[in-house]
Amino acid sequence: MTAPREHVEEISCQEFVELVTDYFEGALGPRTQNRVEEHLVMCHYCETYAEQIRATMRALRALDDEPPAGEPSPAILAALRRRREDSR
Amino acid sequence: MEALRSGDEDAFRELFQRKSGLMKRIARGFVASDAVAEEIVQETWLAVVNGIDRFESRSSLNTWISSILINQARKHGVRERRSTPFGGLGSHTGDGPSVDADQFEKEGDAWPGHWAMGPRPWHSPERRLLSLEAREHLRHALGQLPERQRQVVGLRDVEGCSAEEVCSLLDLSEENQRVLLHRGRSRLRASLDRYLAEEAA
Numbered sequence: 267m268t269a270p271r272e273h274v275e276e277i278s279c280q281e282f283v284e285l286v287t288d289y290f291e292g293a294l295g296p297r298t299q300n301r302v303e304e305h306l307v308m309c310h311y312c313e314t315y316a317e318q319i320r321a322t323m324r325a326l327r328a329l330d331d332e333p334p335a336g337e338p339s340p341a342i343l344a345a346l347r348r349r350r351e352d353s354r
Numbered sequence: 355m356e357a358l359r360s361g362d363e364d365a366f367r368e369l370f371q372r373k374s375g376l377m378k379r380i381a382r383g384f385v386a387s388d389a390v391a392e393e394i395v396q397e398t399w400l401a402v403v404n405g406i407d408r409f410e411s412r413s414s415l416n417t418w419i420s421s422i423l424i425n426q427a428r429k430h431g432v433r434e435r436r437s438t439p440f441g442g443l444g445s446h447t448g449d450g451p452s453v454d455a456d457q458f459e460k461e462g463d464a465w466p467g468h469w470a471m472g473p474r475p476w477h478s479p480e481r482r483l484l485s486l487e488a489r490e491h492l493r494h495a496l497g498q499l500p501e502r503q504r505q506v507v508g509l510r511d512v513e514g515c516s517a518e519e520v521c522s523l524l525d526l527s528e529e530n531q532r533v534l535l536h537r538g539r540s541r542l543r544a545s546l547d548r549y550l551a552e553e554a555a
Contacts, residue, residue: 283451288536324480325483325488336374339400347363
């Protein structure tokens with residue numbers, strides 16, 4: 267009789283792509299976390315997928331300098347002017 | 355920060371140019387028209403300039419500005435009575451899977467649930483994703499997300515707010531915040547994947 271293996275339940279790639287955010291966020295329970303990490307070691311495709319999610323996040327971060335939405339309104343410029351006068 | 359306190363117009367204009375586009379997009383998630391979203395951005399900046407003395411460096415400037423923006427946007431949303439109702443996952447429900455099911459092996463195949471072909475590799479993504487065109491594409495794709503996903507991804511991944519900050523800004527549970535972030539990021543990855551494939555073709 268063989269002893270039951272500890273990690274009988276492997277996760278599938280289809281499950282991995284739905285767990286990847288919880289994995290990055292550190293929100294998985296310890297068992298699932300282990301299974302995800304084991305899967306990533308074995309599965310080159312899911313490793314690629316996870317890296318693409320990371321690349322997406324980096325590309326989003328680079329959008330921080332959106333094009334402007336018009337000009338500051340006269341009310342804002344007046345408020346700035348009052349600040350300049352007050353701080354003199 | 356000091357520049358804002360002392361009313362330095364050049365410093366203010368720089369901040370305004372850098373942040374207003376994204377602020378408008380976040381505001382747009384709450385109200386029905388572009389014009390109202392622009393108005394909200396202007397009101398937010400006015401409140402920022404007038405209230406800068408109340409800003410405590412405990413939170414980041416980004417988070418503080420975002421919280422003012424969202425308060426203003428909510429007020430308008432209530433006035434318009436057309437804002438997304440808060441509570442529940444809204445437009446998240448009915449979303450498809452992160453990756454199309456036909457990319458995986460089916461029941462009866464050798465490895466059900468495993469990649470059939472694997473994700474298409476992205477060649478030199480760092481360089482290609484930073485091109486002006488790719489950024490335009492991503493901006494557009496972000497704008498196309500259901501509004502609550504757009505708000506969460508905008509605050510987390512573009513603005514760099516923490517999960518806790520986003521939960522409190524948008525009044526979301528941790529779990530709902532993660533679900534919206536997951537849906538949004540997965541869709542954007544898929545969109546970039548199509549973009550890179552077409553660009554290479």
